[in-house]
Amino acid sequence: MNIFRANNDSIQRAAAIIRDGGLVSFPTETVYGLGADVFNPLAVSRIYEVKERPFFDPIIVHISNTAAVDELVLSFGERARTLADRFWPGPLTLVLKKTARVPDIVTAGLETVAIRMPAHPVALQLIESVGKPIAAPSANLFGYISPTRAAHVAEQLGDRIDMVLDGGDCPVGIESTILHLGEPVPIVLRPGGLPLEEIEEVIGPVAVHGGIAGSVQAPGQLPSHYSPNVPVRLVDRIDFQPAEPAAALLAFRAPRGKLPFARIEVLSPDGDLRVAAANLFRCLHRLDSADVDIIYVERVPEIGLGRAIMDRLRRAAGRKSH
Numbered sequence: 001m002n003i004f005r006a007n008n009d010s011i012q013r014a015a016a017i018i019r020d021g022g023l024v025s026f027p028t029e030t031v032y033g034l035g036a037d038v039f040n041p042l043a044v045s046r047i048y049e050v051k052e053r054p055f056f057d058p059i060i061v062h063i064s065n066t067a068a069v070d071e072l073v074l075s076f077g078e079r080a081r082t083l084a085d086r087f088w089p090g091p092l093t094l095v096l097k098k099t100a101r102v103p104d105i106v107t108a109g110l111e112t113v114a115i116r117m118p119a120h121p122v123a124l125q126l127i128e129s130v131g132k133p134i135a136a137p138s139a140n141l142f143g144y145i146s147p148t149r150a151a152h153v154a155e156q157l158g159d160r161i162d163m164v165l166d167g168g169d170c171p172v173g174i175e176s177t178i179l180h181l182g183e184p185v186p187i188v189l190r191p192g193g194l195p196l197e198e199i200e201e202v203i204g205p206v207a208v209h210g211g212i213a214g215s216v217q218a219p220g221q222l223p224s225h226y227s228p229n230v231p232v233r234l235v236d237r238i239d240f241q242p243a244e245p246a247a248a249l250l251a252f253r254a255p256r257g258k259l260p261f262a263r264i265e266v267l268s269p270d271g272d273l274r275v276a277a278a279n280l281f282r283c284l285h286r287l288d289s290a291d292v293d294i295i296y297v298e299r300v301p302e303i304g305l306g307r308a309i310m311d312r313l314r315r316a317a318g319r320k321s322h
Protein backbone atom coordinates (compact mmCIF):
# COMPACT_ATOMS: atom_id res chain seq x y z
CA MET A 1 0.00 0.00 0.00
CA ASN A 2 1.25 3.48 -0.85
CA ILE A 3 1.22 5.10 2.58
CA PHE A 4 3.80 7.83 3.08
CA ARG A 5 4.43 9.91 6.15
CA ALA A 6 3.57 13.48 5.17
CA ASN A 7 6.67 15.65 4.65
CA ASN A 8 7.86 18.11 1.99
CA ASP A 9 8.97 15.31 -0.31
CA SER A 10 5.87 13.14 -0.10
CA ILE A 11 3.59 16.17 -0.38
CA GLN A 12 5.36 17.22 -3.59
CA ARG A 13 4.95 13.71 -4.95
CA ALA A 14 1.28 13.68 -3.97
CA ALA A 15 0.75 17.03 -5.71
CA ALA A 16 2.31 15.67 -8.90
CA ILE A 17 0.00 12.64 -8.78
CA ILE A 18 -3.05 14.87 -8.44
CA ARG A 19 -1.89 17.18 -11.25
CA ASP A 20 -1.50 14.05 -13.42
CA GLY A 21 -5.09 12.98 -12.74
CA GLY A 22 -4.45 10.54 -9.88
CA LEU A 23 -6.10 10.16 -6.48
CA VAL A 24 -4.42 10.90 -3.16
CA SER A 25 -5.82 10.55 0.32
CA PHE A 26 -4.70 13.32 2.67
CA PRO A 27 -5.36 14.33 6.27
CA THR A 28 -7.58 17.26 7.20
CA GLU A 29 -8.52 18.42 10.70
CA THR A 30 -11.90 16.63 10.33
CA VAL A 31 -11.38 13.32 8.51
CA TYR A 32 -9.13 12.02 5.72
CA GLY A 33 -10.13 13.20 2.25
CA LEU A 34 -9.74 11.50 -1.13
CA GLY A 35 -8.45 14.21 -3.43
CA ALA A 36 -8.44 14.83 -7.16
CA ASP A 37 -7.83 17.83 -9.40
CA VAL A 38 -11.16 19.69 -9.27
CA PHE A 39 -10.88 20.72 -12.94
CA ASN A 40 -10.25 17.18 -14.21
CA PRO A 41 -13.65 15.47 -14.65
CA LEU A 42 -12.07 12.09 -15.38
CA ALA A 43 -10.06 12.15 -12.18
CA VAL A 44 -13.16 13.20 -10.23
CA SER A 45 -15.18 10.38 -11.77
CA ARG A 46 -12.58 7.95 -10.44
CA ILE A 47 -13.37 9.20 -6.94
CA TYR A 48 -16.97 8.04 -7.33
CA GLU A 49 -15.75 4.73 -8.72
CA VAL A 50 -13.30 3.84 -5.98
CA LYS A 51 -15.67 4.95 -3.21
CA GLU A 52 -18.58 3.13 -4.89
CA ARG A 53 -20.40 6.40 -4.39
CA PRO A 54 -23.58 7.22 -6.34
CA PHE A 55 -23.18 10.01 -8.87
CA PHE A 56 -25.95 12.07 -7.25
CA ASP A 57 -23.78 12.85 -4.23
CA PRO A 58 -21.69 16.00 -4.83
CA ILE A 59 -18.13 16.55 -3.62
CA ILE A 60 -16.62 19.34 -1.50
CA VAL A 61 -13.94 21.57 -3.08
CA HIS A 62 -10.94 22.32 -0.84
CA ILE A 63 -9.03 25.59 -1.16
CA SER A 64 -5.96 27.04 0.55
CA ASN A 65 -6.71 30.76 0.21
CA THR A 66 -9.89 32.80 -0.06
CA ALA A 67 -8.92 34.28 -3.44
CA ALA A 68 -9.56 30.81 -4.90
CA VAL A 69 -13.33 31.25 -4.46
CA ASP A 70 -13.41 33.80 -7.29
CA GLU A 71 -13.25 31.21 -10.05
CA LEU A 72 -15.56 28.78 -8.20
CA VAL A 73 -18.57 30.87 -7.17
CA LEU A 74 -20.68 33.52 -8.91
CA SER A 75 -20.70 35.76 -5.88
CA PHE A 76 -19.09 35.43 -2.48
CA GLY A 77 -21.49 37.67 -0.56
CA GLU A 78 -21.17 39.58 2.67
CA ARG A 79 -22.27 36.67 4.86
CA ALA A 80 -19.89 34.21 3.20
CA ARG A 81 -17.03 36.66 3.62
CA THR A 82 -17.81 37.19 7.29
CA LEU A 83 -17.98 33.45 7.93
CA ALA A 84 -14.81 32.75 5.97
CA ASP A 85 -12.91 35.48 7.85
CA ARG A 86 -14.01 34.05 11.14
CA PHE A 87 -13.90 30.28 10.58
CA TRP A 88 -11.51 29.49 7.70
CA PRO A 89 -9.35 27.56 7.77
CA GLY A 90 -11.64 25.25 9.73
CA PRO A 91 -14.48 22.71 9.71
CA LEU A 92 -17.05 24.87 7.89
CA THR A 93 -18.20 24.14 4.33
CA LEU A 94 -20.13 26.86 2.48
CA VAL A 95 -22.56 26.04 -0.33
CA LEU A 96 -22.83 28.81 -2.94
CA LYS A 97 -23.88 29.29 -6.57
CA LYS A 98 -21.17 27.84 -8.81
CA THR A 99 -19.47 29.20 -11.92
CA ALA A 100 -19.36 27.26 -15.20
CA ARG A 101 -15.69 26.56 -14.44
CA VAL A 102 -16.68 23.94 -11.83
CA PRO A 103 -17.32 20.64 -13.64
CA ASP A 104 -20.82 19.18 -13.23
CA ILE A 105 -19.38 15.91 -12.00
CA VAL A 106 -18.02 17.72 -8.92
CA THR A 107 -21.44 19.10 -7.98
CA ALA A 108 -23.49 16.16 -9.27
CA GLY A 109 -25.27 18.52 -11.62
CA LEU A 110 -26.34 20.98 -8.89
CA GLU A 111 -26.06 24.73 -9.49
CA THR A 112 -24.21 25.11 -6.23
CA VAL A 113 -20.74 24.14 -5.10
CA ALA A 114 -19.58 23.26 -1.57
CA ILE A 115 -16.27 24.85 -0.55
CA ARG A 116 -14.04 24.75 2.48
CA MET A 117 -10.52 25.65 3.59
CA PRO A 118 -9.23 22.85 5.83
CA ALA A 119 -7.25 23.70 8.98
CA HIS A 120 -4.50 21.15 8.49
CA PRO A 121 -0.95 22.07 7.45
CA VAL A 122 -0.60 18.99 5.22
CA ALA A 123 -3.87 19.66 3.41
CA LEU A 124 -3.02 23.34 2.92
CA GLN A 125 0.49 22.59 1.65
CA LEU A 126 -0.87 19.95 -0.71
CA ILE A 127 -3.46 22.32 -2.23
CA GLU A 128 -0.80 25.02 -2.58
CA SER A 129 1.54 22.57 -4.31
CA VAL A 130 -1.12 21.35 -6.72
CA GLY A 131 -1.73 25.01 -7.55
CA LYS A 132 -5.50 24.62 -7.80
CA PRO A 133 -8.38 23.49 -5.60
CA ILE A 134 -8.78 19.81 -4.70
CA ALA A 135 -12.12 18.02 -4.92
CA ALA A 136 -12.34 15.59 -2.03
CA PRO A 137 -15.00 13.56 -0.24
CA SER A 138 -14.14 11.59 2.87
CA ALA A 139 -11.77 8.73 2.00
CA ASN A 140 -14.08 5.86 2.92
CA LEU A 141 -16.31 3.46 1.00
CA PHE A 142 -19.72 5.02 0.47
CA GLY A 143 -21.93 4.56 3.51
CA TYR A 144 -19.17 3.23 5.75
CA ILE A 145 -17.43 4.87 8.75
CA SER A 146 -15.27 7.90 7.86
CA PRO A 147 -11.49 7.54 8.27
CA THR A 148 -9.67 9.52 10.96
CA ARG A 149 -6.26 7.87 10.48
CA ALA A 150 -4.26 6.62 7.49
CA ALA A 151 -4.78 2.96 8.40
CA HIS A 152 -8.57 3.38 8.08
CA VAL A 153 -8.08 4.64 4.52
CA ALA A 154 -5.77 1.77 3.69
CA GLU A 155 -8.26 -0.79 5.04
CA GLN A 156 -11.18 0.57 3.01
CA LEU A 157 -9.62 1.79 -0.22
CA GLY A 158 -6.37 -0.16 -0.23
CA ASP A 159 -4.79 -0.36 -3.65
CA ARG A 160 -7.63 1.43 -5.43
CA ILE A 161 -5.93 4.78 -4.93
CA ASP A 162 -2.49 6.10 -5.83
CA MET A 163 -1.23 7.33 -2.47
CA VAL A 164 -2.10 8.00 1.17
CA LEU A 165 -0.38 10.87 2.97
CA ASP A 166 -0.15 9.92 6.63
CA GLY A 167 -0.55 12.94 8.89
CA GLY A 168 -1.56 11.05 12.03
CA ASP A 169 -4.96 11.25 13.73
CA CYS A 170 -7.43 13.91 12.64
CA PRO A 171 -7.81 16.31 15.58
CA VAL A 172 -11.51 17.21 15.13
CA GLY A 173 -12.53 13.71 14.05
CA ILE A 174 -15.96 14.52 12.61
CA GLU A 175 -16.78 16.02 9.19
CA SER A 176 -17.26 19.73 8.55
CA THR A 177 -20.50 21.57 9.18
CA ILE A 178 -22.16 22.23 5.82
CA LEU A 179 -23.99 25.56 5.52
CA HIS A 180 -26.12 26.47 2.51
CA LEU A 181 -26.04 30.23 2.00
CA GLY A 182 -29.25 30.58 0.02
CA GLU A 183 -31.93 33.15 0.80
CA PRO A 184 -33.50 34.09 3.08
CA VAL A 185 -31.97 32.09 5.95
CA PRO A 186 -28.78 30.03 5.85
CA ILE A 187 -29.44 26.32 6.32
CA VAL A 188 -27.23 23.76 8.02
CA LEU A 189 -27.30 20.75 5.67
CA ARG A 190 -25.04 18.66 7.88
CA PRO A 191 -24.11 19.34 11.52
CA GLY A 192 -20.37 18.91 11.93
CA GLY A 193 -17.11 20.02 13.48
CA LEU A 194 -18.15 23.66 13.84
CA PRO A 195 -21.01 23.93 16.36
CA LEU A 196 -24.20 25.67 15.20
CA GLU A 197 -24.05 27.98 18.22
CA GLU A 198 -20.72 29.44 17.02
CA ILE A 199 -22.13 30.16 13.56
CA GLU A 200 -25.21 31.84 15.03
CA GLU A 201 -23.05 34.09 17.19
CA VAL A 202 -21.63 35.54 13.99
CA ILE A 203 -24.55 35.65 11.51
CA GLY A 204 -27.64 35.19 13.66
CA PRO A 205 -30.21 32.40 13.43
CA VAL A 206 -29.76 29.60 10.91
CA ALA A 207 -32.20 26.85 9.97
CA VAL A 208 -31.39 23.16 10.23
CA HIS A 209 -32.07 20.85 7.31
CA GLY A 210 -34.96 18.55 8.01
CA GLY A 211 -37.12 21.31 9.40
CA ILE A 212 -37.61 22.80 5.97
CA ALA A 213 -39.41 20.50 3.54
CA GLY A 214 -37.25 19.69 0.57
CA SER A 215 -36.08 23.21 -0.21
CA VAL A 216 -32.44 22.22 -0.45
CA GLN A 217 -30.91 18.92 -1.38
CA ALA A 218 -28.36 17.29 0.86
CA PRO A 219 -27.85 14.10 -1.06
CA GLY A 220 -25.26 12.67 1.30
CA GLN A 221 -27.69 12.83 4.16
CA LEU A 222 -29.16 9.39 3.69
CA PRO A 223 -30.68 7.80 6.78
CA SER A 224 -28.16 4.98 6.75
CA HIS A 225 -24.66 6.37 6.45
CA TYR A 226 -21.45 6.25 8.47
CA SER A 227 -22.43 2.66 9.27
CA PRO A 228 -20.30 -0.10 10.73
CA ASN A 229 -21.00 -3.64 9.49
CA VAL A 230 -22.09 -4.65 12.98
CA PRO A 231 -25.62 -3.43 13.90
CA VAL A 232 -25.74 -0.31 16.05
CA ARG A 233 -28.48 0.46 18.57
CA LEU A 234 -28.90 3.73 20.47
CA VAL A 235 -29.78 3.47 24.15
CA ASP A 236 -30.68 5.96 26.90
CA ARG A 237 -29.30 3.88 29.77
CA ILE A 238 -26.31 1.59 29.87
CA ASP A 239 -27.15 -0.34 33.06
CA PHE A 240 -28.89 -3.28 31.41
CA GLN A 241 -28.14 -6.90 30.63
CA PRO A 242 -27.69 -7.32 26.86
CA ALA A 243 -29.46 -10.30 25.27
CA GLU A 244 -26.58 -10.96 22.86
CA PRO A 245 -23.60 -13.01 24.09
CA ALA A 246 -21.06 -10.70 22.44
CA ALA A 247 -22.48 -7.22 22.88
CA ALA A 248 -20.28 -4.14 22.77
CA LEU A 249 -20.91 -0.78 24.41
CA LEU A 250 -19.88 2.62 23.11
CA ALA A 251 -20.25 4.78 26.20
CA PHE A 252 -20.23 8.57 26.20
CA ARG A 253 -18.36 8.89 29.51
CA ALA A 254 -16.54 6.40 31.72
CA PRO A 255 -19.17 4.04 33.17
CA ARG A 256 -19.29 3.47 36.94
CA GLY A 257 -18.80 -0.12 38.05
CA LYS A 258 -18.55 -3.22 35.95
CA LEU A 259 -20.97 -3.71 33.07
CA PRO A 260 -21.82 -7.02 31.33
CA PHE A 261 -20.48 -6.15 27.86
CA ALA A 262 -17.88 -8.12 25.90
CA ARG A 263 -16.19 -4.86 24.79
CA ILE A 264 -16.50 -1.32 26.02
CA GLU A 265 -15.17 1.83 24.35
CA VAL A 266 -15.49 5.24 25.97
CA LEU A 267 -15.84 8.40 23.87
CA SER A 268 -14.65 10.74 26.58
CA PRO A 269 -13.92 9.69 30.19
CA ASP A 270 -15.07 13.12 31.49
CA GLY A 271 -17.94 13.58 29.05
CA ASP A 272 -16.23 16.30 26.97
CA LEU A 273 -18.01 16.60 23.59
CA ARG A 274 -14.87 17.74 21.74
CA VAL A 275 -12.96 14.69 22.92
CA ALA A 276 -15.98 12.51 22.10
CA ALA A 277 -16.15 13.85 18.53
CA ALA A 278 -12.44 13.24 18.02
CA ASN A 279 -12.80 9.64 19.21
CA LEU A 280 -16.14 8.77 17.59
CA PHE A 281 -15.07 7.17 14.30
CA ARG A 282 -11.93 5.59 15.81
CA CYS A 283 -14.06 3.87 18.45
CA LEU A 284 -16.60 2.73 15.85
CA HIS A 285 -13.80 1.36 13.65
CA ARG A 286 -12.36 -0.54 16.64
CA LEU A 287 -15.71 -2.01 17.68
CA ASP A 288 -16.58 -2.91 14.11
CA SER A 289 -13.43 -4.99 13.79
CA ALA A 290 -13.85 -6.56 17.24
CA ASP A 291 -15.73 -9.84 17.20
CA VAL A 292 -19.11 -8.57 18.45
CA ASP A 293 -22.77 -9.09 17.41
CA ILE A 294 -24.09 -5.66 18.24
CA ILE A 295 -22.88 -2.23 19.33
CA TYR A 296 -25.03 -0.47 21.93
CA VAL A 297 -24.38 3.26 21.89
CA GLU A 298 -25.10 5.67 24.72
CA ARG A 299 -26.69 8.93 23.54
CA VAL A 300 -24.78 12.17 24.06
CA PRO A 301 -26.29 15.60 24.90
CA GLU A 302 -27.43 17.40 21.73
CA ILE A 303 -25.64 20.69 22.24
CA GLY A 304 -22.49 22.00 20.53
CA LEU A 305 -20.63 19.14 18.87
CA GLY A 306 -23.17 16.75 20.39
CA ARG A 307 -25.51 17.53 17.49
CA ALA A 308 -22.99 16.29 14.93
CA ILE A 309 -22.16 13.24 17.04
CA MET A 310 -25.84 12.26 17.41
CA ASP A 311 -26.42 12.88 13.69
CA ARG A 312 -23.68 10.36 12.81
CA LEU A 313 -24.84 7.89 15.47
CA ARG A 314 -28.46 7.97 14.26
CA ARG A 315 -27.27 7.28 10.73
CA ALA A 316 -24.96 4.51 11.94
CA ALA A 317 -27.99 2.96 13.66
CA GLY A 318 -30.16 3.50 10.58
CA ARG A 319 -28.71 0.71 8.48
CA LYS A 320 -31.41 -1.83 7.70
CA SER A 321 -29.48 -4.80 6.31
CA HIS A 322 -25.93 -5.93 6.82
Ligand code: TXA
Binds near residue numbers: 059110139219221
Ligand atom coordinates in the same frame (compact mmCIF):
# COMPACT_ATOMS: atom_id res chain seq x y z
O1 TXA B 1 -14.93 17.49 6.73
C1 TXA B 1 -15.33 17.25 5.60
O2 TXA B 1 -16.25 17.89 5.09
C2 TXA B 1 -14.65 16.11 4.82
C3 TXA B 1 -13.19 16.52 4.57
C4 TXA B 1 -12.48 15.52 3.70
O3 TXA B 1 -13.15 17.80 4.02
N1 TXA B 1 -15.33 15.86 3.61
C5 TXA B 1 -16.52 15.23 3.55
O4 TXA B 1 -16.97 14.98 2.26
O5 TXA B 1 -17.14 14.89 4.53
P1 TXA B 1 -18.17 13.97 1.94
O6 TXA B 1 -18.18 13.86 0.47
O7 TXA B 1 -18.01 12.73 2.70
O8 TXA B 1 -19.43 14.73 2.39
C6 TXA B 1 -19.76 15.93 1.73
C7 TXA B 1 -21.21 16.13 1.68
C8 TXA B 1 -21.90 15.23 0.69
O9 TXA B 1 -22.59 14.21 1.35
C9 TXA B 1 -22.88 16.12 -0.03
O10 TXA B 1 -24.20 15.80 0.29
C10 TXA B 1 -22.60 17.50 0.49
O11 TXA B 1 -21.39 17.45 1.16
N2 TXA B 1 -22.47 18.44 -0.62
C11 TXA B 1 -21.44 18.61 -1.46
N3 TXA B 1 -21.72 19.54 -2.39
C12 TXA B 1 -22.95 19.98 -2.12
C13 TXA B 1 -23.81 20.94 -2.72
N4 TXA B 1 -23.44 21.63 -3.79
N5 TXA B 1 -25.03 21.13 -2.18
C14 TXA B 1 -25.42 20.41 -1.11
N6 TXA B 1 -24.66 19.49 -0.48
C15 TXA B 1 -23.45 19.28 -0.98
Ligand code: MG
Binds near residue numbers: 137138146
Ligand atom coordinates in the same frame (compact mmCIF):
# COMPACT_ATOMS: atom_id res chain seq x y z
MG1 MG C 1 -18.39 11.09 3.65
